[in-house]
Amino acid sequence: MAENVRRDPFARPGKVHREDAEIEFSRVVAFSDGVFAIAITLLVLALEVPAGVDDLAQELVDLNPNLIAYALSFAVVGRFWLSHHRFYGSLARFDGTLMGLNIFYLAWVCLVPFSSELLGEYSENTTSTVVYAVNMAGASATFVIQIFYAYRAGLIREEAKAAERRYAGPANFVVVAVFLASIPVAFVSTVAAQAMWLAIFAVGRRAGDWIARRQT
Amino acid sequence: MAENVRRDPFARPGKVHREDAEIEFSRVVAFSDGVFAIAITLLVLALEVPAGVDDLAQELVDLNPNLIAYALSFAVVGRFWLSHHRFYGSLARFDGTLMGLNIFYLAWVCLVPFSSELLGEYSENTTSTVVYAVNMAGASATFVIQIFYAYRAGLIREEAKAAERRYAGPANFVVVAVFLASIPVAFVSTVAAQAMWLAIFAVGRRAGDWIARRQT
Amino acid sequence: MAENVRRDPFARPGKVHREDAEIEFSRVVAFSDGVFAIAITLLVLALEVPAGVDDLAQELVDLNPNLIAYALSFAVVGRFWLSHHRFYGSLARFDGTLMGLNIFYLAWVCLVPFSSELLGEYSENTTSTVVYAVNMAGASATFVIQIFYAYRAGLIREEAKAAERRYAGPANFVVVAVFLASIPVAFVSTVAAQAMWLAIFAVGRRAGDWIARRQT
């Protein structure tokens, strides 16, 4: 009976153990993966095939900023997915609040095809750069909130807790901070703001480690 | 032999135990999840990148109703998915009728990107508000039908039945009722009709509990 | 060692047992489900939101043929998926040829959003009706080929063979025949051709049973 109660997804409030509800847990993960996979694939729709032009080569050269936005966004969403993958791999159990937070997070991820197309079309424009930074900061921030909530609610596996606190939390916090910091920078120089985003890939992990060291 | 017959998906009429046909059950669930994930991600296609404008910031301000429709629809479809997730978690077995009803339900869910874009483009318009309400009422109603059918056909796990009858059924019935009730309201005030939808998120669960209490 | 050989997907030619390679089998199924889920969800893209019109209600009334095409195609693809689901549930093992045939089949299924939009835009047109019928006949025919191949190659579970031969094979053969027969009819009357398609849902199973009885 006690087991039944724990297995029952209606028995609120309660946390469901991964092993007790493997199919339910894997559905949350499968849904998230599906949304990631679709959002990352929809990025290609920003690359429009020019209609009835004579000099196709020149038209494609003009598509360059769109291709760069595609590559950047693919890398960013891919990195988001890797972090999400790692984080959900560290969960021992989950609850309704985490699922709600996850949907809120996915709403930011699903906006990326729009922001990315905007950035490709208006590549040296303050507005599009700010929109892109806000979108990415929103996605990263709602992800950090998930990590913090999971940590507080005791949803993380015992052996993964240290890594989560020392590595994943700070690293993702740095991502939020860089995207937020790039917003005022975009009003001065869009190139500088965009360079800050690229820097995340280079120094993100290192900065996360540095913060982690200072905490201990 | 008896076991073979139970395992055989061709042995009609019959209900298939989840444990007997885990891969078949998880396919139904995976297909539904896929449809949910795609429908929720396609919502972003309603946000069109303006072509070749000078004042991009102003154009994006004009996109505000579309962004609100995106956020609302993401929340609604997300909530639909959570309910679906919970309901399928309570099933002990399934049959062909439930699968047919599920496809009928998904047809309504897949319409949401259209209704949502319509609402974003024509945000204070009676027609678009009615279409949105009809779409959501149709989705909720076909979901309630699934719950009722599963309950009657004995497809729900014993320990989940009480919760299903007291919580999920009434809560989803309230959602149908609110969306239906918002249709006549939309002819008087589209703002009032849309406010009713938002109220679902605030009072939906409470109202479901209230109905459940009156039943017992 | 013998076990290793059987587990090795590179050991050609050979059939892989479902139990020996559950993850590989479930990938084929998951990929197919993904394609089905996306194709069925893309149907909604045929419903275009009219831009900047005054009488929105009238515009939506004009969308009626598109909505009918949406409903019809959702039902047809949903039925295709149910048949595919049932067929793969009856497999004991699979091989490379079946996977190739499956991809060929999915190429027809993925064309449905195009044919469906065409039918919605040109609802009483011989050309669009023929294209739709050819698309559906192609999908059904390549599905029947999969069933026949799987039956011949001994990929079907022993206990499911009878059902496959008596039920699934003939039923799907009827679907092919009706779609093919509707092609010449479309040159005389598109309404009659489309009525034939609807008849599949009503009489398809019955006709399959009738054929099955004559065979035995």
Add this chain to the structure above:
Amino acid sequence: MAENVRRDPFARPGKVHREDAEIEFSRVVAFSDGVFAIAITLLVLALEVPAGVDDLAQELVDLNPNLIAYALSFAVVGRFWLSHHRFYGSLARFDGTLMGLNIFYLAWVCLVPFSSELLGEYSENTTSTVVYAVNMAGASATFVIQIFYAYRAGLIREEAKAAERRYAGPANFVVVAVFLASIPVAFVSTVAAQAMWLAIFAVGRRAGDWIARRQT
């Protein structure tokens, strides 16, 4: 404790055994499958329904190059997926580098709907032919890199190593070579370049076998 460390996805650097982290491994696979399924289904969006024409039949005849590009790209992406399926079936474990390489590879696969639409619209054009060849060469090359890395890093199952070295590696290398070789050819004759691509399906496996024999 030692087991915990191996199970811990945060314990870097390290390779994760498939059996130790089945759900994590299947997420990578599911994400890849999702991306493949969406990319292959988005190919249909290149087939535009002509708006308000009188002679629909003639319009559809003009769509022929687009249909051919659809069929070709469906076959190519389908083949990519089969290779990916086979390769991941041969893995004994995976690590973060392979996951990063996989995302880089998927970025090329996701470009195919764009290149395919370009080829359909400009079917006898040097530029579109070159873009298509570059896209496919990029996808094939990043796939070969994955195989080589996995082989070097000891991620491949012992019993699959010989097949991987003798069959999969060379076969995929031939695909890269043919697509690369077709680029200069496209400047002389687009038909000849495109014929080379089709030849892959006919001779690809045979050439791979031939290379494999010369190596031994």
